[in-house]
Amino acid sequence: QAQLVESGGGLVQPGGSLRLSCAAPGSIFSIATMAWYRQAPGKQRELVASITSGGRSNFGDSAKGRFTISRDNAKNTVYLQMNSLKPEDTAVYYCNADLRPWRFRDYDYWGQGTQVTVSS
Numbered sequence: 001q002a003q004l005v006e007s008g009g010g011l012v013q014p015g016g017s018l019r020l021s022c023a024a025p026g027s028i029f030s031i032a033t034m035a036w037y038r039q040a041p042g043k044q045r046e047l048v049a050s051i052t053s054g055g056r057s058n059f060g061d062s063a064k065g066r067f068t069i070s071r072d073n074a075k076n077t078v079y080l081q082m083n084s085l086k087p088e089d090t091a092v093y094y095c096n097a098d099l100r101p102w103r104f105r106d107y108d109y110w111g112q113g114t115q116v117t118v119s120s
Helices: none
Strands: 005-007 010-012 018-023 033-039 046-051 057-059 067-072 077-082 091-098 108-110 114-118
Touching: 005 091, 018 033, 018 091, 018 114, 033 067, 033 077, 046 067, 046 077, 057 067
Parallel strands: 010 114
Antiparallel strands: 005 018, 018 077, 033 046, 033 091, 046 057, 067 077, 091 108, 091 114
């Protein structure tokens, strides 16, 4: 019952760029901290970047200096611009909406994921 829908994944060469998009219902998007996580086979899920409803962003160490997160409130969409991609960035990327502190229960929403493969 994913209410978040990711798009934009694909195959890209090292050093290339991709832009991921995640659309959410307005009732979720307007108050949520939105985030991108990723998970590679055999590894735990890790935070890539997040952005609050007020536009404050935070980045995981692997994304700093290379990735940018942004949100378009008119379109209820969050973006992850990925530049200077490396093979280590290969993973399934998941969109997340966190509704805390507005909700104390059932506060977390996830998309189904989009595959990003960085390879020559």
